[in-house]
Amino acid sequence: MSLNLEQALQTFIAEAYELLEEMETCLLQLENNPADLDAIGAIFRAAHTIKGSAGLFGLEPVVSFTHVVEDVLDRLRAGDIAISRTLIALLLECGDHIHYLVDVVAVRAQQPDAAATEREAGLRQRLQLYRQTSVSEAVSTTPGVSAVRQERGSSFDLWHISVRFGTEVLRNGMDPLAFLRYLNSIGQIVRITTLADSLPELSQMDAESCYLGFEIDYQSDASKAAIADAFEFVRDDCQLHILPPHSKTEHYIELIKNLPEQATLLGELLVASGALTLKELEDGLQQQVDAALKPATPLGEILIEQRFVEPELVQAALEKQNQIQEHKSKESRFVRVQADKLDELISLVGELVIAGAGANLLAKTSQDETLYEATSTVTALVEQIRDGALRLRMVPIGDTFNRFQRVVRDVSHELEKQIELQISGADTELDKTVVEKISDPLMHLLRNAMDHGIESPAARLAAGKSATGVLKLNAYHDSGSIVIEIADDGAGLNTERILQKARERGLVAATAQPSEQEIYNLIFEPGFSTASAITSLSGRGVGMDVVKRNITALRGTVDLSSAAGLGTKVRIRLPLTLAIIDGFLVGVGDASYVVPLDMVQECIELADDSKAAAEPRHYINLRGEVLPLVFLHQHFNTGGGQRRRQNVVVVKNADQKAGLVVDELQGEFQTVIKPLGKLFSNLRSISGSTILGNGKVALILDVPSLIQQLAQQQVQPRLALQTPALRN
Amino acid sequence: MATMMTTRQQALAPEDAQYLTFTLGGEMFAIGILHIKEILEYGHLTTVPMMPAFIRGVINLRGAVVPVVDLSARFGRPSSEVSRRSCIVIMEVEVDAGVQDVGLLVDAVSAVLEIPASEIEPAPSFGARIRADFISGMAKVNGKFVIVLNVNNVLSVDEMAQLAEAAQ
Structure with a gap:
């Protein structure tokens, strides 16, 4: 290490x-x-x-x-x-x-x-x-030997610490003395014996290696875990045994057995320190030998048999041991891993997925049943590894949420408002990289809600609400994305004022009458703020547009709903991970495209009759529902003749449904997302690329922005078209 | 005169003395080899929709997705016809945070030549029929002029991204 x-x-x-x-x-x-x-x-x-x-x-x-x-x-x-x-x-x-x-x-x-x-x-x-x-x-700041002056008659009520530092300790930059000094800050070293037995001949000694061990009698009120924590930084590099005060003889005996030095030497040491009497030591060692001959009778039982200790005492000791073990296992439930190591692993798993898909494809074409079966098994396992590797990066969002408690507390004091933060869905998991990037936008939104949303206690009472405003943070999973909601029970958005401000700033033409939703979206425009006074918290008009930009950069969306007098709710929808998704592969002309599988609802054939009907109108009847169609051929201008048989992939994003008209359905595909780079950063409707099993590059469709783009495009032409239609 | 020589040598970076020459539409060009990572035979390329003609598409370079620029189209000429000798030259281009690989589609690569700095003339302000800022100099090779390209300008990711946005 x-x-x-x-x-x-x-x-x-x-x-x-x-x-x-x-x-x-x-x-x-x-x-x-x-x-x-x-x-x-x-x-x-x-x-x-x-x-x-x-x-x-x-x-x-x-x-x-x-x-x-x-x-x-x-x-x-x-x-x-x-x-x-x-x-x-x-x-x-x-x-x-x-x-x-x-x-x-x-x-x-x-x-x-x-x-x-x-x-x-x-x-x-x-x-x-x-x-x-x-x-x-x-x-605490002046550790030293001076503390070791109170000599105790017996070390019976003292801790006994045996530590053997590993040879690498000094090279790793740890000073054994520092640990001993630290021990003195949480207790008192009463007696210390330095063991230099493992010190080799001078000619063979490496001056940079540590050969020392210490036997320490130690007086402290600290818990065993706290004492062990003192050695935290060398724990992997040293042998550490800590015996609590009043330990039983057998524990000392066991300790002696576990240590590399000669038993007699250590025994003498313990006797010298008064922890054991000579008789106890001899008896204990003898019994251990006897016990080794008998088939595995636990030490505790030997002692009970010999009436050395009461059974209850052993029981208590065992329980205590279990507790300590439980505590230990809780401690080791977390492993600190460097983030780049994890990223490396995940990108390797990504390569593995691609290579696996390639092998699978070959096996399929070879028509060798057994080979195909074998590769299928491998593929299934790779899929599990992928999921497992991705889960490593998943963290509950609760930690981020809880951090806001303090913010809410401080800000509400500053604003002299009474605000309570309610958190739900804290155990909803999402990718660590997403969590890191979402923290700032959330902070902006929370501050905004506190500053503009929730009214002062007097105003709240006047409006017939309780004086304490409630701010709710909620998170949940929904069709492959995570949704984070920030809701307040404040005054809600004033659409009139937003519209007026927007007109002042020229964001909206004076004559235009935008819909309610469009007005809400205005607050995400750069430089927009309705607050009449700029406070230290918000109101400078930076924030909401930054929030929107950050969220869009994470391939997420943000929308807002509000009811006058009842409050405002901001809903952020984010992808769970940025690395690998389940995709659905479709063919358009010669090219393949990936549609995120979470968004695919169903696939239907575009029958000839409905095709003829759909052609001029761009929508079909899906079991009584109107389904707008996107002809990818035309949209991407790919050229080449259309196939006779076409299929419709029904996709759903948030509450919008659309049908993508494609030539070929090629099935599910584990998609390792490869960013397209800066050159394509302005490309809408494509969110990234991936490499198929045959080595070709396929593009990933960005369904939300595709739908949005089409909706925008069609607003103008439709108006132009409808006028003559009305005349007819 | 002596000072002029030294400044020009510095400007052309003396270690950049080796150049790869290639043909494009019958004309010969050169690029400094320090920008070049590797040369590939033209293989399968995926077209990216709604991009200007000079962005030919993307290829899979051992697991990385690399954009390919059609140099002829970038010069405002018709797109290159793919032939048996077509090559993709993988180049390292500086972007604001590090380097990015970009492929360059050319008709055929010729040779790696050592061209001393003294054999390179400054670019003419017009007459080369390509944008002046794409040219870093005119090299004399066997009595003929070869255009030495300024890779960072020809493959300026910022500029190309802007053009791509305008094309949508």
Whole structure:
């Protein structure tokens, strides 16, 4: 494992940000439910972990400030002080300040500027009110041997830590001493024995390798996990055994067995430290030997048989062990993987899908039954791998949503409005790249809703609504896309005012009478804002057009509905992933096109009679419904004669249906999306390309923009055509 | 005179001394080989609808989709007829964030020549029947002039994208 300091620091930064986010979420939870002890615990742990890790990297400003915060949190956890709104506000500010410190000290390797120092002094002063004393402030920052002065008679009530650092530790930029120093910051090292047994002859020694091990007797109130966390950064690189105070003899015996050094040596060591008596040691070792001869009797049972311990005690110990294991497995449920490694894997899977399709095609043409069967199996598996690989990138949108709690809280304070954010569908998953890019547009929309949508409490009461405005964030999956809704119960959009503004700015001709939907769409135009006063939040007219642009760039759409006095709802529709889609392959002339399968409703043959009828009108009767047709041949101007038999692929986007008239239906196809590049960036109705099994390139139809384009094109000619028709 | 020589040499980048020559509509052109990634035989090409004539289509280059520009059409002449000797020259073109591969459809490639900077004359302001900003110089090869193309202008992705939008 190649772990250098820079990488470890990056991990720390990422973790710190996550922890701060978690801290914030928990604080907001506390605000609603002050009795939530879990939340207090989580906040404390977050601060504690940040402090600890920052200490490892010597990020002094972070450590010293976080230490003060941690102190207060500790008192809060112990119930010495009560949670209050002011305390939560203070802690939120502290969280922001820690975030700033991490930003400055760890990311940019600078010192905090004067303004920050001043702010910190203010925060410290306010925190001081919640702290009992100020004397312990310097303790954590001056680790050293001086702490090891209280000699204990016996280490029976002490933790026992055995650690053997791997040879690579120093090369990976870790200093074993740093860990020991850190231990001193969360407890006290009472006795420490350095084991240099594995140190080779001087001539063979590599000065860059670490050969040392330590046996530590340690006094601390920290949990086992917290102590183990101290060794987080070398966990893969060292052998670590932690025995809690009052551990049973057999645990020590087991420890001795697990360690590479000679049993007697370690035994003596433990005896010397008073954890074991000589007799206990001998008995324990002897029993282990005996037990090894008998078929697998667990140590616990041996001891019960010999009435050394009560069965209940063993039971309790086992339970405890299970709990610790459970905790461990929870910890390891997440693996931090670099994003580019994942991208590489996904693009490789993409290649695999293409190659697999090629092999499948060959097998089909070879007419070898067994070969075809074999490739089909491979294809099915590849499909599963593709889905699995894509799922790796899927994350629930809830994290993004929860981040807005704070925004809503702060903004509503600033605007002196009462706003409650309700979140639903937080576990709806979508591609990580999409999540990252959707966060900013969502923020804009939320701010807009708070600033323009929701009225002041007085106005709300006057309108007969409750003083607290409700902002709803919802997400759900719908036919291959994710839909995100932002709804407020505010005043709704004032169509008159929008129209008036649009006319002032020349966006709409003075005589034109746009429909309601068209008026709503105006607010997505660049430079449009109806707010009479520009606030710090919104009203500058940047925002909505940026929102629309960002969403369009993600192949998504945004629409808006509103009811005067009842509120506004913005609906964003996004594709789930940007990498691979299920496609439906159709042939038009010599070329093949891919229609996203999620949008395909059905395929029907365009019979000759209905074709004759459809030709001049461009729509057919689909079971009583009017289905507008798109003749792709004509639309793309591909040339070449039309086939006699044509098919209609019925596609649906949002609530619009259309029929694509194509020559050939070629079936489903796993489509690895290849971007077409900048040259084609302005090309509407084609969203990308893909490579078919035979190596040819096929283009992917952008159904929504195709339909939109046709609708726009036809507005003008139809008006021109209808006038003479009316005359007839 | 001496200073003029050095400035011109710098402008033409002395390491760019090797050129690929090719024919297009019976005329010979040259491009610096540093821009060239590889030369392919003309193979299957997918037409992209609603694009101007000079964007011939896209090809599959070992898993990447690469646009192919019809050089003749780009010069405002009729589109190239595909023959047995037609080739696609894959070039690296600078775009705002890095480089992009673009294929160039030519009638036939001829040779890689070493042309010293002293043999390259500045472009005439008119008379070459192609846009002046497409020409980086006129090289003398065996007593005849060969037009050395300015690849970044000929294959300017920004400009071509704009033209493509206007064509829709």
